[in-house]
Amino acid sequence: MAEKRKKIVYRRHDRNEIPLLPPEVRKKYLNKEYALGYGHTAALDEADRCILCRKPPCTPSCPVNSEMEKWIGEIQKQNVWGAYEILRKHNPFSSVCGRVCPQERLCESTCVLTFKDNGLSVGIGGLERFVGDSIRLSGQEWTDEKEPPTGKxxxxxxxxxxxxxxxxxxxxxxxxxxxxxxxxxxxxxxxxxxxxxxxxxxxxxxxxxxxxxxxxxxxxxxxxxxxxxxxxxxxxxxxxxxxxxxGRGKKMGIPGEDLKGVYTAIGYLMKVNTDYVDPMLAPDEEVELPRNKRVAIIGGGFTAVDCIITALRLGNEVHLVYRRTRETSSARDEEWDHVAEEGAILHWLTQPIEVIGNEKGEVVGLKCVKMELVPDEKGGRPRPKPVEGSEHIIECDAVIMAVGQAxxxxxxxxxxxxxxxxxxxxxxxxxxxxxxxxxxxxxxxxxxxxxxxxxxxxxxxxxxxxxxxxxxxxxxxxxxxxx
Ligand SMILES: Cc1cc2nc3c(=O)[nH]c(=O)nc-3n(C[C@H](O)[C@H](O)[C@H](O)COP(=O)(O)OP(=O)(O)OC[C@H]3O[C@@H](n4cnc5c(N)ncnc54)[C@H](O)[C@@H]3O)c2cc1C
Ligand code: SF4
Missing domain, CATH: 3.50.50.60 (FAD/NAD(P)-binding domain)
Structure with missing residues (x-):
């Protein structure tokens, strides 16, 4: 007799959120993760929220089609080893993707729990991280199967x-x-x-x-x-x-950007993360890290957020300057809340037009103009337009440009x-x-x-x-x- 499908319970709202270190604690540590990940009990409970759809919409929303309905099913059975086996068929970096994927725009965006009553999706990213971390922390040796040598x-x-x-x-x-x-x-x-x-x-x-x-x-x-x-x-x-x-660093092409104290995001992050400055990726850049100063960071994507996180942890007062709005930025929405909690000052609809220097050639400020969003004549997304007479200076000692890569x-x-x-x-x-x-x-x-x-x-x-x-x-x- 065919196995009876268990009655589906839609737990739309009781998502287990990933615990975070408090802002005043996490901003002290450059090299400690602030999102702590699910513990065993929370992970099992979160996996239980998944109704294991027959035709899961989340799988095609993941660029590597990681078959959530299968590996989350294995977590429900407490078979984390089996879950990792399935994940590794599609992706060798589950522990990384579980942490850094913008899940709210990918796998989690199509979870059926969100279809009604403003439901909250299954925490797919958190569960993926839990699986990878559990295997690593178990100390058990993991070996991937491979086919016989082809000679190629x-x-x-x-x-x-x-x-x-x-x-x-x-x-x-x-x-x-x-x-x-x-x-x-x-x-x-x-x-x-x-x-x-x-x-x-x-x-x-x-x-x-x-x-x-x-x-x-x-x-x-x-x-x-x-x-x-x-x-x-x-x-x-x-x-x-x-x-x-x-990955080559890029600047904006505004006056003053060659002053001492203006960095490309890539040059800056590489120096902090690896203590290495690569002339190919950070050309002509002297990277002396600003500490306990005032830093303006320009941009609205992942890279800008990473520069903010880093600059805050080096003791700086941090200003984010972005010409569009928070809603139209490409970084993860929750990360703006995280950096704001840590003290970053966020200047939306603000366009930098010049880096101001002193007589020694050091940065002393960033001249900006306020922007407003106006409808696009060609029917595209609203475009930012400078507000007349809104020029102002954000006082700072360093500027980091996170405006894309070359x-x-x-x-x-x-x-x-x-x-x-x-x-x-x-x-x-x-x-x-x-x-x-x-x-x-x-x-x-x-x-x-x-x-x-x-x-x-x-x-x-x-x-x-x-x-x-x-x-x-x-x-x-x-x-x-x-x-
Ligand atoms: C600061 C920052 C933060 C980001 N945060 C996120 C995030 O949170 N989530 C997310 O999903 N994505 C994020 N991204 C985007 C993501 O990291 C990239 O899309 C991804 O790394 C691209 O992978 P890749 O292998 O193509 O290139 P890369 O990761 O750039 O790797 C390319 C490698 O090729 C090497 N290389 C270059 N030239 C040569 C050469 N001539 N000879 C030999 N080797 C060479 C480079 O040194 C490098 O190691 C972020 C990007 C940046 C810059
Ligand atoms: S976290 Fe990333 S890799 Fe994992 S299922 Fe979601 S989109 Fe795919």
Whole structure:
């Protein structure tokens, strides 16, 4: 007899929130996570809120389609090991994604509990983090299964989430993988960009070590295109995956931005997170960290939030300056509450127009103008327009520009015939992440110019499947535009 489905109880509102350290405590620690994660009891209770939909809308809302209805079902049965097995079929960085994915815009945005009465979604991100952390903290040895050796080899350029995830999927398929990384450390933005206060490095290292355990070789300190030509890598391997990100720091092009005390976000965060200044990513930048000063941070995305978190923990008075509104910013909404609780002063609808310096060439202020949102004539989203006579100065000793990243084409700029787009990126790849050069694939920020960790992993997942097919059949067909 078919098993009777248990009666569904919709627990729409009693979501278990992730406990946070109090603001006055957490802002003392640069390298301690402030979101504590679910304990065992809360995780089991939260998993029980999931009604295990037959056709779960959350799974397609996750870029790696991580099959929540299966792994959350395993947590309900108290089988965390089984839950991790399912998660790892789709993503080698569950402990990271559970922490840093903007879940409210992805998996959690389509949870059926939210469909009525302003319900609150299942805490999918928190549960994913709980699974990864439970395996790590259990001390039990984890080994991923892999297929027998194929005798084929793949060179991966860049050890960020895209490169490492591709290495993981390809190694599990039995291929030999070597990753070439320009920096002296592994992880890309997950290590040098996202602060430890949001991402515990022990969780990151655990999942990187599992990739190494599959036999993936990672060569750090090798800048492809400078230390070793791309063609040499191509000759060494049967296929190449380019995953170099889009991580060069960018400034705004306003007067005064070359003064001492003006930083790109990437240059600043890399120095704090790794104590390293890379001339490629932070060109011409002297990074002397402002402590106990007044810092203005310009931008409204993940990077701006990370600069605020970091600058607060270095004892600074922090001003966020953003030309649009909180609602139209791309950072996670709850994070604005978190940094405001920690004392950040948030200036919305404020456009910086000049960095003001003193006679010694040091920053003393940021000249800004207030903005108002007006309807867009072309029917697009409302656009900010300066309010006449609203010029004012925010007094500060340092300015950090978190206004997006620039291209970083060193690895592939000299590849003959490779189609590069007008931003110097590789958005020219086809739907399977093939470039127009046989055997060469690309994915992650180098393709989309900057998105999320899980999107980079989703590119790697699809590209690895295409690389595997190419290696095993030798068939090649680039389906992008040829011109
Ligand atoms: C400060 C910051 C905070 C962010 N916070 C979040 C967040 O909270 N959640 C989220 O989902 N996303 C976040 N993002 C976005 C996310 O980190 C990126 O989308 C993601 O890291 C892209 O992965 P990637 O592997 O393509 O590139 P990257 O992570 O940039 O990795 C590329 C790697 O390639 C290496 N490389 C570059 N050139 C060469 C070369 N010539 N030879 C060899 N190696 C090379 C680089 O050194 C780097 O290690 C954030 C981004 C930033 C900058
Ligand atoms: S990887 Fe990110 S988007 Fe996907 S289920 Fe996990 S937390 Fe949600």
């Amino acid at each position: 080899s793949v060179g991966v350029i860049g050890a960020g989430p895209a490169g490492l995830a591709a290495a993981y999927f390809l190694a599990r398929k039995g291929h030999d993988v070597t990753v070439y990384e320009a920096l002296p450390f592994v992880g890309g933005v997950m290590r040098y960009g996202i602060p430890e206060a949001r991402l515990d490095r022990r969780a990151l290292d655990f999942e990187i070590d599992l990739i190494k355990k599959l036999g993936v070789e990672i060569k750090t300190g090798v800048k492809v295109g400078e230390d070793i030509p791309f063609d040499e890598i191509r000759k060494k391997h049967d296929a190449v995956f380019i995953a170099v990100g889009s 291209d970083n084409p060193t690895a592939y700029k000299d590849v003959k015939g490779l189609k590069i787009d007008k931003w110097n990126n590789l958005s020219t790849v086809d739907e399977n992440f093939r470039t127009n050069i046989e055997g060469v694939f690309a994915g992650g920020d180098v393709v989309n110019g900057g998105d999320t960790v899980v999107t980079a992993i989703s590119h790697a997942k699809k590209a690895s499947q295409a690389i595997h097919e190419y290696l095993m059949t030798g068939k090649w067909e680039y389906k992008g535009e040829e011109s």
